[in-house]
Amino acid sequence: MNDILVYITSGLGALFVLLAAIGTLRMPDQYLRISVNTKAATLGVGLLLTAAALFFLDLSVTTRVIAVIIFIFITAPVSAHLIGRTSYFIGNKLWENSYIDDLKGKYNKSTHELKGINQREDNEEETEEKS
Amino acid sequence: MNVHDFLYYIILPILSVSSLLVFVRFFKGPSIIDRVVALDLLITIGIGIIAIYSILSDKPTFLDISLVLALIAFLGSVAFAYYLEKRNKNE
Secondary structure, three states, X not given: OHHHHHHHHHHHHHHHHXXXXXXXXXXXXXXXXXXXXXXXXXXXXXXHHHHHHHHHOOHHHHHHHHHHHHHHHXXXXXXXXXXXXXXXXXXXXXXXXXXXXXXXXXXXXXXXXXXXXXXXXXXXXXXXXXX | XXXXXXXXXXXXXXXXXXXXXXXXXXXXXXXXXXHHHHHHHHHHHHHHHHHHXXXXXXXXXXXXXXXXXXXXXXXXXXXXXXXXXXXXXXX
């Protein structure tokens, strides 16, 4: 019974890691690559570590594995968000077929400020007062 | 076919092939962001390989190294993101 669980979890984990690698190689855009990395690789490595915990069935091993899994699940989205943000600021273009860019024209890249609608009106009023 | 053979002949080759595919992206990557992402994924696959190898060699002590590797991967990508953005600002 325990062996069957090890087969299932390790097989699924290796499959997800392979899918993440293929996605990293084949996706047309950096943002899509970051997305594939974060989702598939995190799930795959979590399943592989779970296979190790199921194989040993020991309290110390299980706590170590849970610590690693929680750490990966917390840090992977943070690092993916930071790299995607940097990639947007450096000026990498989106893929030609992905047409939604919510930040386009609303973001000041040098001061890192979002220009909302109200703020833009305020700025216009200020310039009118100055003139 | 017991667990040992399954891990040795099926799971480890799949992980090796996937790390080779990521290496192709690492060398090919058009911009530096692709290389940072590929490096992150390589270290993540390394954590999985360590987990399988600790089962194969029956030494659960190796799982400590995977915790250290996860920490290094996170710090590396955060540092790359921070300094790439700064370099762009100074130019």
